[in-house]
Amino acid sequence: MGHGGAEIGGHKLAVLAGLTFNLDTLYMTWLTMAILVFGSLLVRLNWTLVPGGWQNFVEIVLEGLLAQIDSTIGPSGRKVAPLLITLFLFLLIANWLGLVPGFTSPTNDINTTLGLALMIIIIVHGFGIKNKGLLSHFKHFVEPNIFFLPINIIEELAKPVTLSFRLFGNILAGEILIIILGILVPYVAPTLWLAFSVFVGIIQALIFTMLSMSYLSNSLEPHHNEEKEG
Template sequence: MTISPDNVVYWQYGPFQLNATLVFTWVVMALLTIGSWLITRRLSTGTELSRWQNLLEVVVTGIRDQIEDVSHQRAGRYLPFIGTLFLFIIISNLLNMVPGFSPPTGSLSTTTALALCVFVAVPLYGIAREGPLEYLRHYIRPTPLMLPFNLIGEISRTVALAVRLYGNIMSGTVIVGILLSLTPFFFPVVMQLLGLITGVIQAYIFAVLAMVYIASATSARRQTENAEAAEETDEDRSSD
């Protein structure tokens, strides 16, 4: 039983190797790219929409609504990044039902790469919204003594993102393999269905946590603006 797709090597030349993680990662990216092109090449603004366009609009609207609910901000700037994360993870996990497919999210290298994308995106979004100096002040609030703890927190939540996704996908594969060796008919089917549900939930959790981290990095200015607006309102009321 193969736990990680990293261990499945299709081709190797010296230190370079092509393993299942790389192959199936490119498969998922190709499916997302080709699928999005096929669906969006004939978009309609009329009353009659194709089933695929309806599905696309439902998915995009759902992701947009979740981003706005979590961040209390407009979803436009975050939708491409969070949406890509969610779609890549959920398609990878759903394709686990296909015989012979090894989800790249079952590899620690893939989940680490996804977590590092979030790790880089958080300060980028924060700096873009607040400016570099204002964002860096977050790490020394309420006192400069909090700097090492805030830095450790940034690193630990990145590790937690990677390990959580990897652990859930890998554990599901291991359990199915064990049950398949013991009872090769009924229980593996049930576990595959449970694994399917777990894969969807994990994609949702990863995307939501990524948005929570980004929202926390971009909330300071919004809170300041709200406070200033409230002060202006109070002044207007007092003047009246």
């Protein structure tokens, strides 16, 4: 089953120093980053006091995400706001790339989504250790008592897995369905599903970002409470 000359779920491989690279994923990831960087520069260069066109869209996205960050994390959320906003925009562009003929979404590769999920988890623990210290941060693993340690460890390991597979599965399934509908019911059904997939791309980027926001809140919010109590 092809998609722009490539097999859905399959990847063009290259081996270097014993490591296997999915070339199509790398190309699409670089393209996503290039679109994000150049798009940001264009918006910045054309920024006006009276918004119009794309500036309206960008301001709505930024204000909405900042409001959600403030309500979920609190004042310290502004520390991670650039990360979360960039993450959302990256995922949005990456999800939409697969809807363009001849392109694939880098998020239809589990390596991409798992890599992003692991990055978030590492940052979460990094902030937790920085704010509360090593022992205080990991104290919740033995709460309410030591017997909950295995359960808490499994729950922590499940976070990047569920976070990554949710995004990967939805994007890959969407691309497969576009191809199937194009074969079975040409023109009308694929067009309708394509429009729906644009919406799905937004929702999946938002879900991943919101969950990342929630995980970060867990490592930042307790610190605020400690400060208030002090």
